[in-house]
Amino acid sequence: MSDAPVVRFEVVEGIGVITVDYPPVNALGPGVSDGIVAAVDQGNADPAVQAMVLMGAGRTFIAGADIRRFGKPRPPSPRRSYDALDESAKPVVAAIHGYALGGGLENALSCQWRIAVPGAKVGLPEVLIGILPGGGGTQRLPRLIGAKPALEMIVTGRHVPAEEAKALGIVDAIIPGKDLRAEAIAFAKSVIGKPMRRISAMPPAAAEPGLFDDMRKSIARKARNQKAPYNCIAAVEAATRLPFPEGLAEEKRLFQELENAPEAQALRYAFFAEREIARIPFLPKDLALPEIRTAAVVGAGTMGGGIAMSFADNGFPVKLVDASPEGLARGLQRIRDNYAVSVKRGSITQAQMDERLPRIQPVERIEDIADCDVVIEAVFEQLPVKQEIFARLDAVMKPEAILLTNTSAIDIDRIADATKRPQMVAGAHFFAPANVMKLLEVVEGPRTAPEVLGATMKLGRAIGKISGYAGNCDGFVANRSRIFFTLEQNIMVEEGALPEQIDKVMVDFGYPMGPFAVNDMSGLDVSYFTRKRRLAEDPNYRTLPIPDRLVESGRKGQKTGAGWYRYEKGDRTPQVDPEVHRLIKEVAAEQGIEQRPFTDEEILHRLLFASVNEACKIIEEDKALRASDIDVMWLNGFGFPRYRGGLMFWADGIGAEAIYNQIAAWHQRYGDRWRPSALLRRIAESGGKLREAKAPRLQ
Template identity: 90%
Template sequence: MSEAPVVRFEVVEGIGVITVDYPPVNALGPGVSDGIVAAVDQGNADPAVQAMVLMGAGRSFIAGADIRRFGKPRPPSPRRSYDALDASGKPVVAAIHGYALGGGLENALACQYRIAVPSAKVGLPEVLIGILPGGGGTQRLPRLIGAKPALEMIVSGRHVPAEEAKALGILDALVAGKDLRSEAIAFAKGIIGKPVRRISTMPPAKAEPGLFEAMRKSIARKARNQTAPYHCIAAVEAATTQEFAEGMATERRLFSELENAPEAKALRYAFFAEREIARIPFLPKDLALPEIRTAAVVGAGTMGGGIAMSFADHGFPVKLLDVSPDSLARGLQRIRDNYAVSVKRGSLTQAQMDERFPLIEPVETYEAIADCDVVIEAVFERLDVKQEVFAKLDAVMKPEAVLLTNTSAIDIDKIAGATQRPQMVAGAHFFAPANVMKLLEVVEGPRTAPAVLAATMKLGRAIGKISGYAGNCDGFVANRSRIYFTMEQNLMVEEGALPEQIDRVMVEFGYPMGPFAVNDMSGLDVSYLTRRRRLAEDPNYRMLPIPDRLVESGRKGQKTGAGWYRYEKGDRTPHVDPEVHRIIKEVAAEQGIEQRPFTDEEVLRRLLFAGLNEACKIIEEDKALRASDIDVMWLNGFGFPRYRGGLMFWADSIGAQEIYNQIAAWHQRYGDRWRPSELLRQIAESGGQLKDAKSPRLR
């Protein structure tokens, strides 16, 4: 029995209908481009066909290229689908639903007309995987809509809603009918006999003076160390100075320079890692999951409010509980203000705010949330406080409710022990600000039911998060792998490095902010309390006297106007403060620590190797499933530069053997905190790659 073709052609009332059917999203996988070429040729050769329609089956038009094929040898194609569509003697209408992204939009641009349903989205997001549109997108889009809007779309990689695409001139019409196929056939009939429009025959696009240099300057900070955004600008600039064929040659040359560059490889790796993290192979595939339609959040502070917004932003009704009326009122006002800021910035419409804010219902009693399907506790980070909350939840929540804690480090089982249903308890560790950060760490307690774990992973994805599995241990996966990074940044300060040097090194590496500036933003008192808790549990726990001294002297970060840096009122710009330098020298002298200068390379390696070594220990202890999961957590939880792939992927650019040797040397010099991971040793000796490491359960 032969397989169904990935591209079908049929004639309906004189219109040739070309349908791409390559599930799940009609990516330009093997045979798709050739199938489109063959269908266009068939339509042009058939006297009964007067015009054609290109559309997608299933849930999308053409969602883009098959990313798995980038960087690999591909057989040369005498004609690409873009070329065949552009050269068609009979007009072709692209009928778009779902997504027309990357190569999908480029195929649509090669057609003579484009229509779409109002819910469709279009875009050229290739820059997000380190390349540029390679099917004529950088040449056709500027000619069609102008250099400035095309440049913004291509350099940002954003998805453009159909209504905006129509206003820009990308689309010729929006069709509101339920049957896109019928609407497209009718539209195609209406263009029969009209002159065939080809974007490729349009003159070079016009650009206002200084447009491209202004764009280069505007992206300088965000695009630091990257090539793709600048090549995108160069390609669009070519569309304003070169004829179409010459511009296409420029696009191909720039694309070829990017496709196999380290930046593109890292970004492709990150793309696939973010999809792999959703898989928990040891969970049964036929699990009956608890249904989650309504939610509650306990705690109306900054974190609780952000979690509530995450639900409301995705259409979930959510009750926000705080037993203090004043705290509840402040929390609601904070949410309202956050939405208002988004409206002012233009990232949210007033209509969207008016739709989302009422989904958050303030309540003051536990009984008011008893019927919710899931409840997330987001109160103060103290075990006794959380146990008290869970005891109350256990008393009122319906038996099938999922009970989640937002703790960032506390033992899930100790929290679950406050209930009579520990199997319904799991961790749901959001990252601050919860309504912005994409990562959700889903923590399996020793008694968490598999269905609860799976339901929580699914819930995270439903509210727009990247859900990642973590085993139950102090700090779980993300924060635990970060603990020694944080430890080293403070110990290097004791030894003579200054906060501003460490921050500069990490920003130059690609972080949006340095770690000390981040500490000031989140509040130094948060980690101070965590250290106190760990000291109470372990008298040998290594405290950090310099940040402790800062907190105890009232320097808690931005909220007090001073932390590692000084802040002017109403301004979050960090200013180097000589008082901090004085405290550093004072504490180092008290501790008998001799200070010395640090090279930038030692700063970088001390920080990242510390996190990497602990990450290997987490994997070997079965608390994380894959090295790529840890990479995703660092990318989406800590601002690790995406174009470097992630901590473990980046480490492979140095090599496990070199890293192991350095850590072993530091172990001899600094003691047990640098004890090399056994997994790291094994990978180094075998010549393997760190990014491929897996937990014992997955080997």
């Protein structure tokens, strides 16, 4: 940061222009709020100034508070920027471009007028980091646009486009934005002499009967175990019954309840972890990355279609090819159906669907994708099939094309062996459904070129994913760290826990679905074939006879109407099936396994401690760069409850020493699958934090 002031004030044609210049996004960092206060006072004291403009330098207005300052002592400010703007004797116009989020929008709401350029977005997303708007947003926004739309914005934290903000009444005008400063000055001149419009002077917002109770009921499932959404509701409710000063006091009280709570600490940690995961420190900063403009996907199944949609959704033309015309036709119809469902739900418009679909170009032959910059293989999870595809890709793709495989576990190097350009091969492991899930695991093979690794990480971000690095090993990082979770869930069933008990424990913990219900949704045959492959490679591989028996009896999950649960036709609700209970007891008796009851705590700890231990082994083997990366993968790939921060962050709440001692005890009881990680032992002995663990190459 330079020594230049973070807030500038200048007078142009009788208009005081206040410019926030705090790169990169004009967050409300140190000195910004005080600078706005000083500028407003200067404008009010200058008789040459008739009105003022508040705007941001660079690419955005004010993107929000500096999140790094939350939870830490902050010097008390005698006067906040919100108060100075609200009390200004001369009108202040907020000129919004880029983003006005959180404290940014709260400052804009404190101004008397608001204008925005097309493409700008506004919002109060504090709930997403476990707090609520603390600069008067919960009191001003309901007074301005009404309790119901304000409540929806604050409780969901969504970003609202400028056009919708204009329709709601958040902004007064949409301006072209070709010369933001000049247009804002012209608008400010137009409001000189008009009555001052202070939102704080408006009466409490009107609310329809039952609005707040209805909102509490509607979020009950999604917001379970969380306090921030409910405090947001209470704050907006205060705006409907209290005068403005008392409403601000209630907002402050509710904010202070949240700021240092475990929920907010976990969500702030997740926020920064998702930014840290993009960094690969061993790649040169000046590494020249190949440009990727066109893409192709081989395989039009569920995964391939979802990957193609990810490209189309983010403006990339993508070619889609399949082994047969029938498979290609089915894949395209599935894509159309997926988009149609999104339109019906209101998550996209018909116009957006009509814009995205043509970006997906079906082609009949693999030769038709030869000129694409990148190709992603998404065929069946069997090495010979993938090697055959890569041999063909090697023969037809242009020399500089990047060849990516969507494998979830297979050795990248063995796939690359099928080509004469192993340096151009890497893993791009999408999570199902690929058009929805945010995580993209980017796998570096032993011969992957640095620029291919960097370009694939960048590509993931360009198509709306969170790209995370993984080294080449069986299961890579995300799935490998979960292997022992899956193993333990099945072993506990052998020992007497029922699938529905385990599922309930994990749903109560915060997962949207239990692991057995997820298995049924994914298809039990997928993991069945993976187990068969691993057994063929390792005679000592621990088999899972119960899920094997389910698959072999035709119970493959939702797609066959039966798996761990039974499903009625047209209904995906899991139904407990006595036949599964009978099969479990039958297999346990055959294996000579004595069954017993389980406590919920033992189930939770057996599942998650197993994965914490394996995560430590992955880090010490240099296959994952940081423990926080694994947390991001669990949050965005497996539905781990975000308000718990991630697997390793959650584990720190119990403590490495307690976890190590329990794992050591289970090692003695159950054998080598519970062998403690050396890294876990070191962290336990040193009293360190699991979430701060890093790979040897980063130390």
